[in-house]
Amino acid sequence: MKKWFIALFAVLTFSMAAQATIEVYEFENLQQEQQFKELGNTLRCPKCQNNTIADSNAELAQDLRHKVYEMTKQGKSKDEIVDYMIARYGNFVTYNPPFTVATSILWLGPLAVVVLGFGIIVLRSRKTKKAATDEQWDQDKEQRLKALLDEENNGDKQ
Structure with a gap:
């Protein structure tokens, strides 16, 4: 019984370490990689509110990073990606909201x-x-x- 308990503890410990993996994104060229990094540092995590999606570990930020990665790989421009994020999450997702009637x-x-x-x-x-x-x-x-x-x-x- 003691062996089973130790084995279960070891399995749970190693599974938690597997969750803390570093995301690695591969790009076709340097321009796409730079665009991804720039967008990761300019878009705000809607859940964390004061963290960028690159800095946040929230699941929503991970989803946003993945979506930015996919759109960058598809060849979308920075403006197209930002417009998509604003359409979905509002102006809050940017650190510098545009001048509109609401703002x-x-x-x-x-x-x-x-x-x-x-x-x-x-x-x-x-x-x-x-x-x-x-x-x-x-x-x-x-x-x-x-x-x-x-x-x-x-x-x-x-």
Whole structure:
């Protein structure tokens, strides 16, 4: 019984090591290999979110690598492969999404907030200046000021 347990343990251990194999892709020419590497480093794994499909070990990333490999072997261009991935997984699959109506808020939102904030600051500062200049300086205020200054100056002399 002990021998069976050790044998089962050894089989399971070696089968786990077989799962951790390195994927090797063979190409017809150097250009295809470079295209595959470039796409692997520019396409994002939809599951991992911040890893490229070349860096990710997720099953989805492995499937995407395999699909990129197949399409590269078929002679598809980089743009055709990226368009296929965008059609299937959306703009999220690229690290640099294109400027569209849907992404315009992400691109223009911060700029709009800065411009709006600066505009509010300018308008409020103009209102404050205008309110200060709108107060009329009349003779009554002038006489009270002189009386206070005379009172203060007389207090210093004594």
